[in-house]
Amino acid sequence: MSELSDILGAYGASADVSKSLHKKLDDSTAVAPVTTPHHKQSHSLTRRRQYAAPGSGSAAVRGPDTPSSFTNQKQTPASQRFESRQNSGTVSATLNDSNLPVPSSWRGTCSQVCLSSVERTSVVAKPYAYMFQKVSSKVAALDDWLAELEDHFAKALELPDRGHPGVASQTEMTTVGRVCCDCESERVRANASSLVLECSSEFAGCRVPLNLKSVTDASLFPGQVVALDGMNTVGNEFCVSKVHKLPVPPLPAPATIAEPLSIAIAAGPFSVDDNLTYQPLIELMAKVAEEPPDVLLLIGPFVDTNSEEVKKCSVDMLYDDFFRALVEQKIVSQLPASTHLVLVPSSRDIHHHSVYPQPPFASWSALKKDNIHLFSDPACVSINGVVLGWTSVDVLMQLNRQEVVLGNAGDKQSRLPAHILQQRSFCPTFPPPKGVNMEVDQLLMEHNFMPCTPHVLILPSDFTRGFIKNVNGCVCINPSRLSKGLFSRMLIKPSSSAAGSSLASTSVTQLVNI
Missing domain, CATH: 1.20.5 (Single alpha-helices involved in coiled-coils or other helix-helix interfaces)
Structure with missing residues (x-):
């Protein structure tokens, strides 16, 4: 303090000013101690x-x-519509090809449930480094994937050689390439006049406009790999006379199922759009507690980026902590001991890696149980020999928006899943759907190839209000969204079916209003 007085005196400050400064310093020191x-x-x-x-x-x-939203009793328009629904418990759709007796109870009775990945590349085992994708590696991955499917076409059609679609010729040829749109803007929808064929590096990756006026029974979309019959008479366009599609891969050999296997399937969002009380999830878990299935498959999003509450940043804790509280308090605490729980993430989960393919959720102590399993998106998983394939990406909606239908191409609800099986890809459209951050080299070369046609293919989508279809022996399920009040359940009866037989003949599948 004496040093301060000397400095003030040197600048001509009076004694009263010096005393006043000393007093203020003493008061501030007493009121606001230094925080260490x-x-x-x-x-x-x-x-x-x-x-x-x-x-x-x-x-x-x-x-x-x-989270405060769990105990929030405030009624919102969406929650009022959900609670006032009149169709609770009714069956919206059924697939029962063999007219098996519909079970009076869907309670699981399987004494042992074994879950495993079909192949190493059919799941993403752990997080990987993304956003390091080079243009060269992306191009190489796309070309390698096209070459892979060209080989499948060569075997299926017994092609001795493939013609160059960009070279003028008066002779009809068969060529293979990827369908693209000449304008890849999200605001422009593909049409018959905008489609081009992209060749592999064998033909320098050239793009040739397609003339499809002679085709009367085909459906095409950007990203689809096809074989085309036709000719390029003057060199400026390829006139197509026939479109060949890849045959669906064979079904896996099912294990002999000695006991009935009950599976319940639900896809997020698990709460209505304008709140985070998770009332649909609460009612689903009450149904699960009443009739415990052998397996409960929940596909995200769990904390949806499109939720109005998330957009308003009204969540009162970290999103990761919110997700953990949701899983522990709303799911695990209500899970019957006999039921195996499978959790699958979504690109719309705000707390998780927003990349496709997507690694599984990170585990913590509450999930380290024998009956809780974490898998990636997409994945092919075997449950007691029954192969299930799934992806949370709304591929059906993207296919519906981008598909170009020529003539009579058949039932759309069967045709769209057939594209996925034929292309051997969970996400066959390219460019990928809006909001899907696709790592092309990881997806196409590591985790995209379907090792086989799964017995059950699960494709949650906002396209129509859910459906169940038998597509080439594969039970294709669109369980819709639990926030819309729908989930799916299936009961697989004991059988000793031969390799390649359809699961649809030994199972009953329903789409139910919660």
């Missing part, structure tokens, strides 16, 4: 401990680890 790094660390640790174990408190009483 140790104090900050203690406060931070306290906050972390509050959120370290979501779900440890009661779900009925809001604690530091319970």
Whole structure:
């Protein structure tokens, strides 16, 4: 303080000014003591401990680890519509090709349930480095994938050689390439006049406009690999006379199922659009507790980026903590001990890696149980020998928007899943759907190839209000969204079917209003 007085005196300050400054400094020191790094660390640790174990408190009483939205009783227009629905418990659709007796109870009775990936490349086992994709590796992956499917066409059609569609010729030829749109803007929809054929690097990747006036029974979309019969008479366009599609891969050999296998399937969002009370999920888990299935498959999004509450940033904790609280308090705590739970992420999950293919959720202590399983998106998984394939990406909606139908191409609900099986790809459209951050080299060369036609293909979509179809022996299910009040259930009866037989003949599948 004496040093301060000397400095003030040197600049001509009076004694009264010096005393006033001394008094203010003394008061500020007494009121606002210096906070040490140790104090900050203690406060931070306290906050972390509050959120370290979501779900440890009661779900009925809001604690530091319970989101306020879980206990919010405020009625919203969407929640009122959901609660006032009149079709609760009714069956919306059924697939029962063999007219098997519809079970009075869907309770699972399987004594042992075994889940495993079909092949190493059919699942993403762990997170990988993304956003490091080079243009050269992307081009190479697309060309390698086209070459892979060209080989399948060569075997299926017994092609001795493929012609160059960009070279003028008066002789009809068969060529293979990828269908593209000459304008790849999201605002422009593909049509018969805008389609071109992109060749592989064998023909320098040239693009040739397609003349489809002579085709009367085909459906094409950007990204589809096809074989075309036709000719390029003057060199400016390829006149197509016939479109060949890849045959669907064979079904896997099913294991002998000694006991009935009950599976329940639901896809997110699991709460209505304008709140995060998760009332549809609560009612689903009540149904599961009433009639426990052998397997409960839940496909994201769990914390949806499109939710109005998420857009308004009204969640009162970190999104990762919110997801953990949701899983522990709304799902795991209500899960019957006999039911195996499978959790699958979505690109719309705000707390998870927004990349496709998408790694599984990170596990924590509450999920380290023998009956809880975390799988990637997409994946092919075997459950007691029954192969299930799924993806959370709304591929059906993208195909519906981009598909060009020529003449009579058949039933759309069967045709769209058939494209996925024929292309051997969970996401065959290219460019990918809006909002899907596709890692092309990872998807096409590592985790995109379907090792076989799955017995059950699950494709959650906003396209129509859900459906169940038998497509070339594969049970294709669009379970719609649980927020719309729909989920699917299936019961697979014991059988000793031969290799390549259809599961549709030994199962009953329903689409149910929750």
